[in-house]
Amino acid sequence: MNCPRTGKPMEEIEIGGVKVDVSTGCGGIFFDNFEFKKFDEPFEAPGEELIAASQKYSDESVDTSPRIHCPHHPDCVMMRHSFSVKQAVEIDECPQCGGIWLDPGELGKVRALFPSEEAKSRAADEMFEKMFQSPEMQAMKSKSDADLAKAKRFARMFRFICPSNYIPGKQDWGAF
Ligand SMILES: [Zn+2]
Known part of the structure; x- marks a missing residue:
């Protein structure tokens, strides 16, 4: 499987x-x-480890504006979703397999939301509250079961990439 942005191998x-x-x-x-x-099983968010792995290869000079094709389904153009937190976070989703692509810049943005040790849980709560109040998430919640499942999937992805100290509380609609 190759990187949809650079064509280099995926590890x-x-x-x-x-x-x-x-x-x-x-x-x-x-x-x-x-x-x-x-x-679906509870897990400890391994954010730090994931961030380290990504940083090893990080090249933020890569142009992330073009739409990309799913690395599993090269025929499939991934759909772009934009979530409004302190900084916009954009993720790409394959409409065929539900795979999610996150550019290294996006990982950095989520991480930048937690600049200090103090107030970290409050910051995490605020971030997730904003995330789930975004029009994108609200639209998913208010539509079909499939959309709600998708919203939950995104929620899990965000939780997964959060540094482990910053796992936020439960969302009222059971995202976590
Ligand atoms: Zn796919």
Whole structure:
């Protein structure tokens, strides 16, 4: 499997019992939908480890504006979702397999939301509250079961990439 941005090989790594693919070209991360299903079990968010793996290859000079094709389904253009937190976070999702692509810049943005040790849990709560009040998430929640499942999948992905100290509380609609 190759990186949808750079064409370089993806390196499979296992973190917290979940396999993710990290681009050796840019540090982008691909989460496949099958792996997300495992996230129904409680887990310790392995954010630090994931961030270290991504930073090893990180190249933020890569142009992340073009739409990309799913690394599993090269025929499939990934859909872009934009979440409004302190900084916009954009993620790409394959409409066919539900795989999610995260550019290295996006991982950095989520991480930058937690600049200090103090007030970290409050910051995490605020971030997640904003995330789930975004029009994108609200639209998913208010539609079909499939959309709600998708919203939960995104929620798990965000939780997974959060440094472990910053796991926020429960969302009222059971995202976590
Ligand atoms: Zn796909």
